[in-house]
Each structure stands twice: as C-alpha cells, then as structure tokens.
Amino acid sequence: xxxxxxxxxxxxxxxxxxxxxxxxxxxxxxxxxxxxxxxxxxxxxxxxxxxxxxxxxxxxxxxxxxxxxxxxxxxxxxxxxxxxxxxxxxxxxxxxxxxxxxxxxxxxxxxxxxxxxxxxxxxxxxxxx
Numbered sequence: 001x002x003x004x005x006x007x008x009x010x011x012x013x014x015x016x017x018x019x020x021x022x023x024x025x026x027x028x029x030x031x032x033x034x035x036x037x038x039x040x041x042x043x044x045x046x047x048x049x050x051x052x053x054x055x056x057x058x059x060x061x062x063x064x065x066x067x068x069x070x071x072x073x074x075x076x077x078x079x080x081x082x083x084x085x086x087x088x089x090x091x092x093x094x095x096x097x098x099x100x101x102x103x104x105x106x107x108x109x110x111x112x113x114x115x116x117x118x119x120x121x122x123x124x125x126x127x128x129x
Contacts, residue, residue: 001054024102056113
C-alpha cells in the first residue's frame with residue numbers, strides 16, 4: 001500500500017504515532033475531507049481497514065493496566081480484521097444517538113507503519129487548524 005502525503009491514511013498514521021488514535025481522532029481527520037457524518041465515518045473506517053490489512057495499524061482499546069484500576073494501557077483486540085470492522089461498522093452506524101462510539105476503539109501504529117511514516121513529510125498545517 002502506497003501512502004500519499006496529506007490523505008486520510010497519512011493523517012491516521014500520523015495521529016497514531018503519538019501514543020494511539022481514537023475513533024474520535026479518525027473522525028476529526030476525515031472531517032477535513034467529508035462533511036456528511038455518515039460518509040465521513042465510512043471514509044475513516046475504509047482507510048483504517050486498509051491500514052490494518054497493510055500491517056500499518058493495529059486495532060485495540062484502552063484497558064486498565066492493573067488490578068487497582070490505576071492508569072490505562074492499550075490492548076490489541078483478538079479476532080479477525082473482518083470481526084473488528086463488522087463491530088466498528090455496527091457501532092458507527094448508531095451515529096449521533098450514542099456518542100460513546102468515538103472512544104470505543106483506538107489505533108496503534110505498528111513498527112512497519114512507523115517506517116512508512118518516517119519516509120513521509122509531516123502533514124500540512126491546514127489539517128491542524
């Protein structure tokens with residue numbers, strides 16, 4: 001998979017490089033390309049699936065890192081990519097009726113993804129205004 005500078009995939013990889021990227025962040029990046037909420041969610045889910053299948057991102061969630069519930073750590077989801085994205089599609093299709101979907105999943109950049117990202121320029125400042 002070839003990542004072009006300043007596209008949704010580039011932004012999602014960039015966002016994932018600083019710890020993890022929540023669905024809310026992916027949605028915010030997609031809003032730079034698509035204003036309709038349903039089409040925006042489809043855009044970032046499609047981009048995320050492509051990045052996961054290319055081995056550039058992992059899908060997971062934040063979980064308590066110890067028995068005392070102090071702090072959160074990222075945990076990769078088990079199961080298949082198909083299972084992950086069926087769940088995410090269902091969750092995102094609820095839309096604005098349930099706002100918790102924006103924190104239901106977090107993306108983590110893989111080592112391979114970091115290598116690809118290192119070869120790209122920083123995203124344009126217009127994406128962060």
